[in-house]
Amino acid sequence: MSYVLITGASSGIGKVFAKEYASRGNNLILVARSGEKLEALADTLTGTYGINVRTFTQDLSLQDSAEKVFDFCKKEKLAVRTLVNNAGFGLNGAFDSLPLESHEKMVVLHNLTLIKLTYLFLPEMKRRNQGEILNVSSITAFQGIPYNAVYAATKAFVLSFSESIREELRHSGIHVFALCPGLTETEIFEKTGIDPYRTLMPVGPPEPVVRAAIKALQKNRTYSVPGLINKILIHGGRLLPRTLMLKLGMVLSRREKSTVKTLAGNNLT
Ligand SMILES: NC(=O)c1ccc[n+]([C@@H]2O[C@H](COP(=O)([O-])OP(=O)(O)OC[C@H]3O[C@@H](n4cnc5c(N)ncnc54)[C@H](OP(=O)(O)O)[C@@H]3O)[C@@H](O)[C@H]2O)c1
Structure with missing residues (x-):
């Protein structure tokens, strides 16, 4: 019996992935820190x-x-066919105003754990000549974002890593795909103390983002930026000098900062 393993399934995009995969008849392994939320979701979906x-x-x-x-899955004999590396959190503030520990946690969660899960589950996928790895990046992968420096850098890492191993695995039957959502209505903003509506970027619900991602993965696309305006901004932006895009990022960050308080120690519990 094969499973879809989703990290960060207790809320937001990960929870919608769980619902969407469940509605298509897939068995699930849900991972996050909030055990009670995972149990409640598991009961509903079952x-x-x-x-x-x-x-x-x-x-x-x-x-x-x-x-x-990985050890849990091995012990319970759960074969992971699809790995969705989604868990993540945001930080909001000047790089040196935030605790070093929060940067470290972000790099481990967004990058090291994602690499390790991919590395650990890959051999079994290769043996079966079948598997899917869906890594959640962000539109911030495409340029530096002032006041979100480590976040944007970790998401650029996710996109670059996904593209590279995708090519390595081209003839293996394993699809690797990076999802690069724009601003999506989830709990991440409340937890981070960011008001997404102040950034002037489009904000949308998670359901179409997740459906577009699963479709793109099935079509074996490399990555996707859901939403027309996001696509235009990202692909159009790539034609402009990086310094100009950085300045624009700075303007949007300043605008958001003008009303919203900075949470310096968030997500450290
Ligand atoms: N929302 C957006 O605008 C947006 C845009 C681009 C990319 N993304 C990315 O989408 C992914 C999901 O974010 P979201 O917007 O859905 O936010 P969310 O609603 O806050 O959900 C984040 C999920 O990650 C889990 N998580 C956070 N820290 C964790 C940790 N240390 N260990 C295990 N699980 C952890 C949370 O579960 P617990 O708290 O229970 O652990 C939760 O299930 C993230 O990678 C984020 O960077 C979001």
Whole structure:
């Protein structure tokens, strides 16, 4: 019996991935820190769709967390066919005004754990000549974002890493895909203290983002930027000098900062 493993499934985009994959009859492994939320979601999805849902409560910003997830799946004999590396959080503030620990947690969660989960689950996918790896990046992958410096850098890493291994795995039957959403209505903004509507960028719900991602993965696309305006901004922006795009990023960040307080120690609990 094969499974779709989704990290960060307790809210936002990850929760919508869980619902969407469940509605298509897939068995799920849900991972996040909020065990109760995962259990509640698992009960709902099992009751509605008659699928198997397993949960694993884990802080993925810890260095050895990927091994723990992998060991759980191995012990329970859960074959992961699709890996959705989605868990993430935001930070909001000047680079040196935020605790070093928060930057470290972000790099581990967004990058190291993603690499390790990919590395650990890949051999089994290769043996079966079949598998899917969906990594959640962001539109911030395409340029530096002042006051979101580490966030944007970790998301650029996710896109670059995904593109590279995708080519390495081209003839293996394994699809690797990077999702680069624009501003999406989830809990991330409340947790981070950012008002997305002040940035002047389009803001949309997570459902179309997730549906577009699953479709793009099935079509074996390299990456996708959901939403027409996001596509125009990202692809049009690539024709402009990087320094100009950075200045624009600075203007949008300043605009957002003009009314919203900075949360310096967020997401460290
Ligand atoms: N919303 C946007 O505008 C947007 C845009 C581009 C990209 N993204 C990316 O989309 C992904 C999902 O974010 P979201 O917008 O859906 O935010 P969200 O609603 O805050 O959900 C984040 C998920 O990640 C999990 N998570 C956070 N820290 C974790 C940790 N240390 N260990 C394990 N799980 C952790 C959270 O679960 P627990 O708190 O229960 O652990 C939650 O399930 C992130 O990678 C984010 O960077 C979001």
